[in-house]
Amino acid sequence: MASPLRRHAKLWIPLAFIAAAAVAVWFVAVPAESDGDPDYRDPTLPVAERVADLLDRMTIEEKAGQMTQVAVDAVQGDAVAERGIGSLLNGGSDALHDTPEDWAAMIDGRQEQALDTRLGIPLIYGLDAVHGNASLPGATIFPHNIGLGAAGDPDLTERAAQITAAETRVAGVHWTFSPCLCVVRDSRWGRTYESFGEDPELVSQMATAVTGYQGEDLSADTSVLATAKHYVGDGGTAYGTSETEDYLLDQGVAELSEAELRRLHLAPFEAAVDAGVGSVMVSYSSNDLGDGPIKAHADSYLITDVLKGELGFDGIVLSDWQGVDQISLDYAESVRTAINAGIDMVMVPFEYERFIDTLLDEVEAGHIGTDRIDDAVDRILTKKFELGLFEDPYADTGNADLVGSPEHRAVAREAAAASQVLLQNDGDLLPLTGEESLYIAGSGADALGRQLGGWSGAWQGTVEGVGEGTTVLEGIQEAAPGADVEFSEDASAPVVDRDVGIVVVAEDPYAEGVGDAGAGDHDMRLSGVDAAAVDTVCGAMDCAVIVLSGRPIEIGADRLDAIDALVAAWLPGSEGTGVADPLFGVTPYTGTLPVTWPARVSDEPVNVGDPDYDPLFAYGSGIQT
Structure with missing residues (x-):
């Protein structure tokens, strides 16, 4: 019998030629690396040179992978390496793990x-640390942006962002989808509390959050990449009706002139670009500047011409969660339109193979140019180098x-106190002495989840709350240890022999869509239980009503007459003692309204400067003590 070698001898020569040809094709398709360490691995070289060197070595498949951001739970097996995925995220602020x-x-x-690939390009991981790293149980949670807008202190906003960055990067996360620089023009919008306010000048001042997140050195273990969102006009979407919906706010249409868009909604993004923001997230909403609505994800004029060209933004333009899918029923058209409009990275977040x-098909067909791909990947790689991920890819x-350290919580307590707005104070009831006998009621008094609001441990938040913190009731007991306190959430306990009543009313947590007034249970009015508690307590004694909410709520004129002191506490975060501090004069009331407070929900939209402006409390209102 002939040996195996001799039996296959005739096949060996042609197979050798085939193998040689395959190697030749490989070196044509995949740029060869030079001997020794390539330039992109040299940390002494300028970032631009390292990016150029790496980009020149990449295949089109590797570039496409870098432009893809995938929900971490959707990634199967070794897909990160096999498809060269450039970024991962977790949805909302879900608490996937317990410790850093x-x-x-x-x-x-x-x-x-990711590192176990041909070029070893590191991942960048992002999440919504929008008022603290609320995905991490035990983290310090700050007031939502509307409260920081009420505080009106850019330095405080920057310090809150610095702490959030440190508590985020320590968990291995490199990128926060914050700050939201939307200018809210209708408080019926469920994202109202994500805005710093209705005035573009105020919102622009709070772009200090960008420098807080990013620090002086983006590669530091206390810095994260910031994201200015949602570009652009999402705070100006109109309320109306359609055949299928009785509200059009979240993901709706902003109908305004280009001059109005620039004056009201573009200005804060210009401030963020000037501050060096590393990424911008595009809005789900559309803009109608007079020629019909255009999805922001498809708007090449606003993304490429204005943001990248006119404003000089050189960072990553990121889509929102499945936002690209909304452009067209034809998925290929959606991808083609979004990338050509200027979106650099697509938050897929599930069907990454399809994206x-x-x-790749669109590039091969010539519908998306390689120059556009290279521009997108250049921007992505630049931020990865600036974050130091090529030198230190793993978490510290x-x-x-x-x-959640005492030092961090002290700043959150300071921020909560500074965000309190005293709207009414008949007979100078506040501040209290701390020696009174107190009757405390209301759904927000002892409910951490209600004072945290949405984007806290879960996308929509939870009534139960997550992590650690001090409720308003606990804060009162801490700030006024000499007070005699009786607590009855629904005011069912007898209301007798008490000096002062404090009713802490609250909205249940919500986030985008679900929180739109008209979309469900969140109607911007007192709940029946809270309304009854206010009526019972304020009908029996001097009383203060503290409102935990993401926006103004309708109190009722008759009810307001019975209330001696009214405080807008917003969504103060994990440190309820900050709500109690000005209540007892530990700190003064200094906050002012960042949005107009209408008498009735039906008065919306109402903004300072409107004709016939007649609110219950005007923009900028706030009694100082």
Whole structure:
């Protein structure tokens, strides 16, 4: 019998030629790396040179992967390496893990897959740390932006962002989808509390959050990449009706002139670009500047001409969650339109195979130019280099003990106190002495979840709350240890022999869409239980009503007459003692309204400067003590 070698001898020569040809094709398709360490691995070179070197070595498949951001739970097997996925995120602010070390281990595991590829390009991981790293149980949670707008202190906003960045990066996360620089023009919008206010000048001043997040050195273990969102006009979407909906706010249409869009909604993004913001997230909404509505994700004029050209933004333009899908029923057309409009990275977030394959098909067909792809990947790689991920791709959890530390919580308490707005104070009831006998009621008095609001441990938040914190009731007991306190949430306990009543009313948590007035249970009015508690307590004694809400709510004129003191506490975060501090004169009331407070929900939209402006409390109102 002939040997195996001799039996296949005739096949060996043609197979050798085939193998040689395959190698030749590989070196044509995949740019060859030079001997030794490539330039992109040299940290002494300028970032621009490193990016250019790496970009020149990449295949079109590798570039497409870098433009893809995927929900971490959707990634199957070794897909990070096999498809060269450039970014991961977790949806909303879901608390996927309990400790910074657990978070870091999960992200590092995915990072290891990314590094085990031909070029070893690291992942960038993002999440919605919008008022603290609320995905991490025990983290310090600050007031939502509307409260920081009420405080009106750009330095305080910057310090809150610095702490959030430190408590986010320590968990292995490199990128926060914050700050929201929307200018809210109708408080029926469920995202009202994500805005710093209705005045573009105020919102622009709070772009200090960008420098707070990013710090002086983006590669530091206390810095994260910031995201200015949602570009542009989402705070100006109109309320109306359609065949299928009785409200059109979230993801709706802003109908205004280009001059109005620039004056009201573009200005804060210009401030963010000037501050060096690293990324901008595009809005779900559309703008109608007079020629019909155009989806923001499809608007090449506003993204490429204005943002990248006129404003000189050189960072990453990121889509919102499945936002590209909304452009057209034809998925290929959606991808083609979005990328050509100037979107650099697409938050897929699930069907990453479909997105990558579609993007590659569109490039091969000539519908998306390679120059556009290279521009997008250049921007993405630049931020990865600036974040130091090529030198230090894994998490540094050495400062894990800073998460929720007393020092951090002290700043959150300061921010909560500064955000309190005293709207009514008949007979100078406030501040209290701290020696009174108190009757405390209301759904917000002892409910951490209600004072945290949405984007806290879950996208829509939870009534139960997550993590650690001090409720308003606990804060009162801490700030006024000499007070004699009786608590009855629904005011069912007898209201006798008490000096002062304090009723803490609250909205249940919500976020975008669900929170739109008219979309469900969130109607911007007192709940029946809270209304009854106010009537009972304020009908029996001097009383203060504290409102925990993401926006103004309708109190009722008759009810207001019975209230001695009214405080807008917004969504103060994890430190309820900050609500109690000005209540007892530990700190003064200094906050002012960042949005107009109408007498009735039906008065919306109402903004300072409107004709016939006649609100219950005007923009900028706030009694100082």
